[in-house]
Amino acid sequence: MMNKTLLSILTIACLLFLSCSDDDDFSQINDDQEITDPTEEEPITIDLSENFGNEVSRNFIGQIVDANQNPIPDVAIEIADITTTTDDNGVFILNEASVYENFAYIKASKPGYINGSRALIPTEGINHIRIMLLEKNIAATIESGTSSVVTNENGASVEFDGNFINDETEETYTGNIKVSFHYLNPEDSNMTSQMPGMLYAANADNEERMLQTFGMLAVELEGENGEKLNLAETSGATIRVPLSSALSANAPVTIPLWYFDEDKGYWIEEGEATLQGNEYVGTVNHFSFWNCDIPAEAVNYCLTLENEEGETLANTVVSITSATYGTTYGATNESGEVCGLVPIGENLSLEVYSSYYNSDCNEIFFTTEIGSFSQDTEETLSIEVPDELEVSVTASILNCDAALLSEGYVIIRTGIYSFHTIYIENGELSSSFLLCNENYSIELEAINTNSLESSGNLSYTLTEGNNDLGSISACETELEEFINYTIDDEEFLITEEIIANYGDNFLTIQGYNGQAFLYLEGILAQELTGSYNSVPFPINAIGFSFVEGPLTTDEYTNITFEVTSFGQVGQYIDIEFSGDYLDWSGNPHTIVGTVHVLRDE
Structure with missing residues (x-):
């Protein structure tokens, strides 16, 4: 859970700073309600739409939960004239919704709950929405x-x-x-999710x-x-x-x-x-x-957050504090951007936190003054981030046909209530975030929004910097065996004609799909599982040799192999590998891959 210092700051939130239904069931409001001002002869019509800017097309992903943080399925979602419903994870995706430059309004409704909603200043990237419906x-x-x-x-x-x-x-x-x-209650950290x-x-x-x-x-x-x-x-x-x-x-x-x-x-x-x-x-x-x-009185403020190398900081929690109006918070989107309202003429301070929401180790690691504002402002801020906090993950998300998933999402959980929902298009998962979890442990689930099939919850232990998770199948019907690898930016998948034989500490694995060919042979240590380095042909030492079409050479092959499981005949052998090699023409290539095959002998 979030530390007490952060909770005390966030639950006294006074402003709204965001990236991050059907008609009213219980009010009698007209769209053009008129309020009579005794100093005016004509009644005042309440309508702020002239401040919303031009119509624009924006993309949204969100999750609807109950008061216990449990996802709510089958919630009706409405953005302008587009509607959808949440899936079993309470998640919805709405792309190319027509909203305004400075105002987007999302409604959520389901029988048995009071209507919920969220309004925000939408960014050009994926806009993340979270609504907690009240029973x-x-x-x-x-x-x-x-x-x-x-x-x-x-x-x-x-x-x-x-x-x-x-x-x-x-x-x-x-x-x-x-x-x-x-x-x-303003002291409740859930208030900003519960309020309309x-x-x-x-x-x-x-x-x-x-x-x-x-x-x-x-x-x-x-x-x-x-x-x-x-x-x-x-x-x-x-x-x-x-x-x-x-x-x-x-x-x-x-x-x-x-x-x-x-x-x-x-x-x-x-x-x-x-x-x-x-x-x-x-x-x-x-x-x-x-x-x-x-x-x-307020103005729109949009901040893009970067590290010292100019790389955007996505999924990063920030807060803005005014001595008069208190503290508010938000999280940057995948483009490192967060937008919201700030009070006019107030000296403001910005804080950046060391992990995503509700993390045990979440602390402020960066503070700066950002001055006062009298007009709408967009700015980029570069900050120094401790190396051990920056984590990123990449993976290829596959459907049940072992092809790249056309559309879906991935949930990455870094704590009980701390998670990122990431939109997936064309099978590409690429996300970064700050993680102060000492074990760098996460749970990941990939979901196919077309078939509603899931990868199930997968556990990973990350390391500082980038973590390539290989291929993840968003499919409840798992592939029996496969060899999946990426050379430079091109992906290859072999699911048939795979042979895996082992005897006298010598392992051979080969697969061919008509286009791609991969061959591994290795001499294994007594414990079988563990880390191995590349060794040249003909193999005569502990390690692996590697052939892929176009063929590698012995001049330069620097690939490491991690044997994570090694079963008996009829059970699985699992290997992850990554590194660099030269083809026969002397051209360098980078490769990363996963082997999940049944042992034949």
Whole structure:
């Protein structure tokens, strides 16, 4: 889990900094709601879309989980006019979605859960989304026509006057009402995954603002037959939102109230709450997510993070701190970029962390001041990264036909709740991240999004720098045996006509697929498994000789072999190899490969 220092920073997050459904089921909001300003003759129409920029095409991958971090399958996902559903891992992929330069809005819905969503400033790379859906917990069942108070386990409460309507027909409702009720605590590290949209809002004057939250409520009302209910037009409800002790020092006596508009994808100011003891108390006239927030003027900030060699730092956690508005965090995408909102005119500090989310050893290893901003800004920052933290993995992901996977994804887990979801196209896995895990241990799973077949969970121990994992089959029907290798950038796979014989410490393996030919022979040590070096033909010492078409020569062959398993006849021999060699024309080549073959003799 994330260390306490990082948790205390992140759970007091006030801003939103991101890379990283159906219509509202429980609110009565019109797209062009008008708010009357007593100083204006004409009502104000709330609409921030003119700030979103031009329409652009962007790509998204995301995961939907429940409160226990378990993936939720069959969640309906909507981005603009494109829809899909999550798979068994709770993962979805949506490519070429039409969004805006400065605003993308993703909705997630499933029966039994309160609608969830995420809004962000999309980057040109793959945009990573994570949403934690809240269950429709029945906190209480109340009766229409009677005033009642519903309190949840955190001390938040709602007082109803008893007047309700059917949200669709707007007719008066009489009968029992099931109340689903959640309080979102700013001290909870899951809050940014649970809350809808992002902390981006329109105030009562239709000005865009970023928000510092002091607590949220989600309330949903349902009739006896599943009807969606809301408060009657002339009705009101009193909400009480507990004040987090971590925020009490900066808590104002009065604070604006904001509701989340599921159609627009952002918060809208409506009313205010007053601090009474250790809770904010206010009145609302409809139900959605409600939020107690201090607003701030903001600009868009996009950061590309690099190491000293100019290589982008992907999947890297950063935080930005303002003395006035607190700390927020995000993670860079595969292009090393992260974008979000920062407050205008505030001196800001940037911190970079030594591992991905929720890692036991996660610590700040780099801090710098990034100044204050008065306009939208894009910048690149080069930082010094300890060599032992930088890890990368490459692999070829195959389908059940042993061909490169056209589309899918890979999940790399580096801790209980710490993982990267990586989009795969044309079978290429290439990802980097910071890893402070002393054992460099990971679990990897490759998934074919077309057939929904998986490689299963595979365990690897990585080393500092690049780790080539060879070929990974995203196929529940495993190939019986194969020889897979890559020469320079060209991949070869042999699955038939493979022979593997062993006797008197001498091993020969050969395979041919009509185009590719590979032959290995070796003298093995007594323990059989272990590391071996190249030796020349004719072989007369412990080690391996190697022939591949085009043929290698003895002038220069520098290939290492790792025999990881050596079974009896009918069982598997597994070998990984990599290195350099010259062909007969004297041209150098780099090779990396995997042997997984049944022993014939």
